[in-house]
Amino acid sequence: MKCRIVLGFDPNMRFECVKCGSCCRTTTHNIVPLQLYPQEVSRIRDMGYRDSIAYIGRVHYIRAVNSHCIFLTDDDLCMLRLKHKWSPVNCRLFPITVKLINDTFILNMNWEYSSKVSCKGFGLGPTIAERFKDIEELLDEIAEYTTYSRNAY
Numbered sequence: 001m002k003c004r005i006v007l008g009f010d011p012n013m014r015f016e017c018v019k020c021g022s023c024c025r026t027t028t029h030n031i032v033p034l035q036l037y038p039q040e041v042s043r044i045r046d047m048g049y050r051d052s053i054a055y056i057g058r059v060h061y062i063r064a065v066n067s068h069c070i071f072l073t074d075d076d077l078c079m080l081r082l083k084h085k086w087s088p089v090n091c092r093l094f095p096i097t098v099k100l101i102n103d104t105f106i107l108n109m110n111w112e113y114s115s116k117v118s119c120k121g122f123g124l125g126p127t128i129a130e131r132f133k134d135i136e137e138l139l140d141e142i143a144e145y146t147t148y149s150r151n152a153y
Ligand code: SF4
Pocket: 016, 017, 018, 019, 020, 021, 022, 023, 024, 094, 095, 117, 118, 119, 120, 121
């Protein structure tokens, strides 16, 4: 991890996802409001899900149907994870959001969307500081996507 990291929240906050699937349900413009990276868009299309991506305001998102992510199963599981053992990095990072500006990752808590979907993970499990290695791995993934994009232009 070569980039600097700036946190916009208290790292001593506890959070553990209880896999309730609420963040996979949304009615916001018929999309899941978590941005996809271009490489993820290609990956999803290569998996054969050609009509599952929306492009709004120069940003790619996963489509929502009947108020939930197109990939959410009837059992509230992620079909991408079930069938392909993979899901977009911002799904895995939620409720943390990230912006990469120059060589600095700016991490914030997505209070607006987590409150909208009544995310139940706050106050549970280890502190964010204790699981920071996992978060750094996700940031490495994002850095790779971004470096590739930078070199491609
Ligand atoms: S809403 Fe929160 S607790 Fe529920 S699946 Fe999403 S991140 Fe996990």
